[in-house]
Amino acid sequence: METAELILLAAAGLVLLAIxxxxxxxxxxxxxxxxxxxxxxxxxxxGPGGISFHAHDTAYLFGSLALALILFDGGLxxxxxxxxxxxxxxxxxxxxxxxxxAGITAIAAKYLFGLSWIEAALxxxxxxxxxxxxxxxxxxxxDLKARPRVATTLEAESGFNDPMAVILVVTFVEWLxxxxxxxxxxxxxxxxxxxxxxxxxxxxxxxxxxxxERQIGLPIGLYPIFAAAAAVFLFAFAQVIExxxxxxxxxxxxxxxxxxxxxxxxxxxxxxDGLAWIAQIGLFLMLGLLVTPSHAAEVALPALGLxxxxxxxxxxxxxxxxxxPERYRLNERAFIGWMGLRGAVPIFLGAYPxxxxxxxxxxxxSAAFAVVIASLVIQGWTAGPVARLFDVAxxxxxxxxxxxxxxxxAVAVGFTLASAAVSFGTAERNxxxxxxxxxxxxxxxxxxxxxxxxxxxxxxxxPSDWAELDPAERRDVFARVAAGLVAAQxxxxxxxxxxxxxxxxxxxxxxxxxxxxxxxxxSLARRYGGRYEDLDDLLARVDIVPPSLGAAQAAxxxxxxxxxxxxARNTLFGRxxxxxxxxxxxxxxxxxxVDVLNSHRDFxxxxxxxxxxxxxxxxxxxxxxVGEIGPYASSGxxxxxxxxxxxxxxxxxxxxxxxxxxxxxx
Numbered sequence: 001m002e003t004a005e006l007i008l009l010a011a012a013g014l015v016l017l018a019i020x021x022x023x024x025x026x027x028x029x030x031x032x033x034x035x036x037x038x039x040x041x042x043x044x045x046x047g048p049g050g051i052s053f054h055a056h057d058t059a060y061l062f063g064s065l066a067l068a069l070i071l072f073d074g075g076l077x078x079x080x081x082x083x084x085x086x087x088x089x090x091x092x093x094x095x096x097x098x099x100x101x102a103g104i105t106a107i108a109a110k111y112l113f114g115l116s117w118i119e120a121a122l123x124x125x126x127x128x129x130x131x132x133x134x135x136x137x138x139x140x141x142x143d144l145k146a147r148p149r150v151a152t153t154l155e156a157e158s159g160f161n162d163p164m165a166v167i168l169v170v171t172f173v174e175w176l177x178x179x180x181x182x183x184x185x186x187x188x189x190x191x192x193x194x195x196x197x198x199x200x201x202x203x204x205x206x207x208x209x210x211x212x213e214r215q216i217g218l219p220i221g222l223y224p225i226f227a228a229a230a231a232v233f234l235f236a237f238a239q240v241i242e243x244x245x246x247x248x249x250x251x252x253x254x255x256x257x258x259x260x261x262x263x264x265x266x267x268x269x270x271x272x273d274g275l276a277w278i279a280q281i282g283l284f285l286m287l288g289l290l291v292t293p294s295h296a297a298e299v300a301l302p303a304l305g306l307x308x309x310x311x312x313x314x315x316x317x318x319x320x321x322x323x324x325p326e327r328y329r330l331n332e333r334a335f336i337g338w339m340g341l342r343g344a345v346p347i348f349l350g351a352y353p354x355x356x357x358x359x360x361x362x363x364x365x366s367a368a369f370a371v372v373i374a375s376l377v378i379q380g381w382t383a384g385p386v387a388r389l390f391d392v393a394x395x396x397x398x399x400x401x402x403x404x405x406x407x408x409x410a411v412a413v414g415f416t417l418a419s420a421a422v423s424f425g426t427a428e429r430n431x432x433x434x435x436x437x438x439x440x441x442x443x444x445x446x447x448x449x450x451x452x453x454x455x456x457x458x459x460x461x462x463p464s465d466w467a468e469l470d471p472a473e474r475r476d477v478f479a480r481v482a483a484g485l486v487a488a489q490x491x492x493x494x495x496x497x498x499x500x501x502x503x504x505x506x507x508x509x510x511x512x513x514x515x516x517x518x519x520x521x522x523s524l525a526r527r528y529g530g531r532y533e534d535l536d537d538l539l540a541r542v543d544i545v546p547p548s549l550g551a552a553q554a555a556x557x558x559x560x561x562x563x564x565x566x567x568a569r570n571t572l573f574g575r576x577x578x579x580x581x582x583x584x585x586x587x588x589x590x591x592x593x594v595d596v597l598n599s600h601r602d603f604x605x606x607x608x609x610x611x612x613x614x615x616x617x618x619x620x621x622x623x624x625x626v627g628e629i630g631p632y633a634s635s636g637x638x639x640x641x642x643x644x645x646x647x648x649x650x651x652x653x654x655x656x657x658x659x660x661x662x663x664x665x666x
Contacts, residue, residue: 015281033134033284033343034376040288053289056351062286063348066279067132068235068249069228071159073276074136075206075253076269078159082152083254089326090153093336094129094160095191097318101340102128102168104314105306112302113367114531119360122172126350126364127310127371129165131343132158132250133280134380147392150332154339159250162345163194166244169349173356190242198244199251205234206255210262223264224271227256287347287369295366295519296373302526303370310371311378315340331390338386342375360532362518435587438463441477448480456491457484460585462567471560475650478561479551482572483655485590486550493594496524497542504535529599540611545594548622548652549629552643553593555650574633602631621656622647 043049083090106124109115115123135158167190171182209230213223231252239245253272257265296303319337328336350368353361435458438444444463449455459481469477503517513521525532528541550573557574558566565571569582573593576582583589597603606628613620626644633639647653 015278015285033280034373034380036281036284037288037373037376040285041291041293042288043285044289044291044293046293051289053286056290056354059286059290060348060351060355063283063344063351064235064239064245065232066283067162067246067344067348068232069272069279070133070136070276070283071246071250072228072231072235072253073272074132074155074159075202075250075255076257076272077136078152078155078254078257079148080254080258082148083156086149086153086156089323089328090156090160092322092326093153093157093319095164095195097157097322098128098161098164098168100318100321101310101314102165104317105310108306108309108314112305113299113363114525115360118172118175122169122176122353122358123306123364123367125165125168125172126352126368127306127342127346128168129161129345129349130154130158130340131345131372132162132246133283133345134158134341134343134376135339136276147332149328150335150392153336160195160247162246163198163244164191165345165349166246167191167194169352173352173358176353176358177356194242194244195247196243197241198238198247201234201238201243202248202251203255205230205248206252207259209252210256210259213263214261220264220267224268227264227268228272228275283344287344291347291366291369292519295362296370298519298523299363299367300370303367304374306367307371307374307378310342311338311340311375332392335387335390335392338379338390339383340375341379341383342372344372346372357512359512360518360522363522363532366519435460435585437461440465441469444481445477448477448484455480455484456488457481458488458587459485460587461570462561462586466561466567474562475555475560478558479555479650479652479655481561481586482551482554482590483547483652485572485586486545486547486594487655488587489590489594490544490547493542493544493598497539500524500535500539500542504539507535527595527599529601540607541598543598543607543610543614544620544657545597546620546622546625547655548647549625549643550590550593551652551655552622552626552647552650553629553632555646556642603628619656621653623653 041047043051045052102121102124104124105127106117106120109123110117110120113120113123135154167187171187175181209227212230213226218226231249234252235245235249237245238248256262257269262268316334316337319333319340323333323336346368347365350365353364358364436443436447437460438447440463444459447457447459457480462481466474499517499520503513503521506513506517521535521538522532524530524542525538528538530538530541532538553574554561554572557563558572561567563571565582569576570584570586570589571582572586572589575589575592575596577592583592597606606625609625609628610620613624618624623644626647627640629643630636630640
């Protein structure tokens with residue numbers, strides 16, 4: 001009993017918190033769905049709430065129900081006369097527009113994520129359709145007041161475009177699942193069937209609901225419940241026969257609202273509106289719980305690039321092409337192009353690959369989530385100002401923008417704090433030992449320890465009295481520092497390598513990778529420039545760099561730590577970040593150094609020789625690999641010979657581990 005009560009308490013508390021957040025941020029123009037999503041994330045496993053929820057099948061079931069109720073309510077609010085006027089352009093946007101958007105986005109996804117064409121096509125399909133929940137909520141907002149034709153076009157498009165996106169996603173998922181390439185004719189027939197059958201079921205089903213409502217005598221409170229239950233029935237029936245349940249739910253609302261002499265029209269509309277709000281709040285809270293922010297963070301940069309391509313290129317091009325034959329003014333086309341909001345539907349569709357067990361499913365789901373966040377922030381937050389900019393909505397009362405400025409700033413700060421709170425758990429789990437900043441040479445030597453082996457050290461910078469150190473002693477301490485910095489990077493690399501070895505063993509045993517493992521693999525593939533589907537190639541890249549080699553190269557580049565670049569700019573290995581004069585710390589310089597050797601194409605032979613040594617059970621040492629280091633400098637082989645000379649004359653080989661297994665830990 002206590003467990004049930006706690007669940008009810010948590011669920012009701014989350015809903016109340018979401019409503020409070022909506023009330024607090026309404027004046028700032030914040031997209032309410034974004035607030036609900038963020039609160040769900042804060043309640044999730046990586047936020048303060050700590051709720052672990054990974055039931056994608058449950059999310060799919062509840063998401064289907066929620067979207068059906070949201071679309072039914074949207075249909076109830078759509079005037080049939082206005083819908084008829086925009087039916088052709090809406091259908092064009094919902095079919096041809098989705099295809100164009102998916103195609104352009106797929107091209108971007110291929111190069112941003114390094115996917116195959118089929119995988120990229122699936123990514124494009126997942127984010128191709130606008131979201132009914134997001135669009136309908138903004139259109140219904142009292143502050144937007146877009147012109148009826150523009151608003152109805154966006155409403156109808158969001159109600160019509162799900163069938164095309166769903167069929168594209170299902171088709172590509174089946175293709176990736178090994179069922180072979182789809183038959184284009186059959187795929188086309190499926191799309192026609194989904195739209196035609198879903199439309200007929202929705203229209204005549206809605207009329208039937210209105211007819212039955214007139215014929216039966218019920219208490220006034222039961223009519224709205226009857227209508228909602230009947231709409232869900234039509235949605236489920238359409239889905240069972242592989243028609244579009246989403247279209248059926250939307251048109252059922254339109255047909256029912258346009259029927260004459262209904263007994264409980266106002267009561268049904270009010271009840272449906274409240275039910276749609278509950279569905280939207282619950283849906284986005286659940287999606288916030290379902291998403292793991294750290295997984296989305298792993299793909300944040302390419303996903304943000306994908307979002308910009310979607311918002312600034314794919315959507316506008318699709319709108320311009322689809323509305324070319326229609327009588328829309330340029331400002332109306334521009335606004336419709338901007339208002340291609342993504343919300344629950346892309347995340348919902350992103351769950352398809354997860355449920356189907358498709359390889360790389362985490363990437364699709366997490367990228368869809370990141371694209372939705374970008375869309376809600378960029379497009380959702382600017383909907384009102386853009387509507388007035390394009391003159392499709394009346395201007396705000398004089399001084400309205402100034403009145404809202406403080407609220408907007410407050411919400412921006414709040415959202416930043418929320419994001420920080422969500423990432424807090426991840427940061428705690430992934431925290432490395434803090435680097436030290438020695439105040440003097442004595443502290444530095446103490447940190448290095450008494451042993452002469454390549455002990456891992458994490459040091460921010462050289463101490464202020466470094467130049468006062470005896471030159472002979474300074475050479476020895478510098479060698480230990482440089483080798484220790486590389487050894488610290490090797491600790492990180494060996495942990496990454498171990499995770500890849502576990503993944504490879506699982507795959508060889510026929511055990512699918514978990515979503516966190518997929519996220520980890522994808523992140524490593526991007527960092528090291530490898531292919532996520534080729535673990536052998538990744539393992540050849542994710543491997544240690546001999547500390548002796550790093551010490552020898554650093555000695556050559558800095559004159560054993562005497563150069564101004566090393567002391568003032570932490571530049572140890574003769575390289576600086578692009579567009580910068582130095583590094584924030586010595587550890588950052590060491591990290592960039594090992595990443596170059598492990599990822600740059602010029603060091604393919606270095607990695608190949610290292611892989612050979614490991615395969616044959618030999619130690620990975622500087623002396624064994626120094627011959628492959630020539631591409632590091634323009635002098636090539638002459639440079640490699642210099643590094644070899646420093647390595648041997650200073651006996652730097654003592655810093656290398658005796659086996660290929662790794663380094664000591666500090």
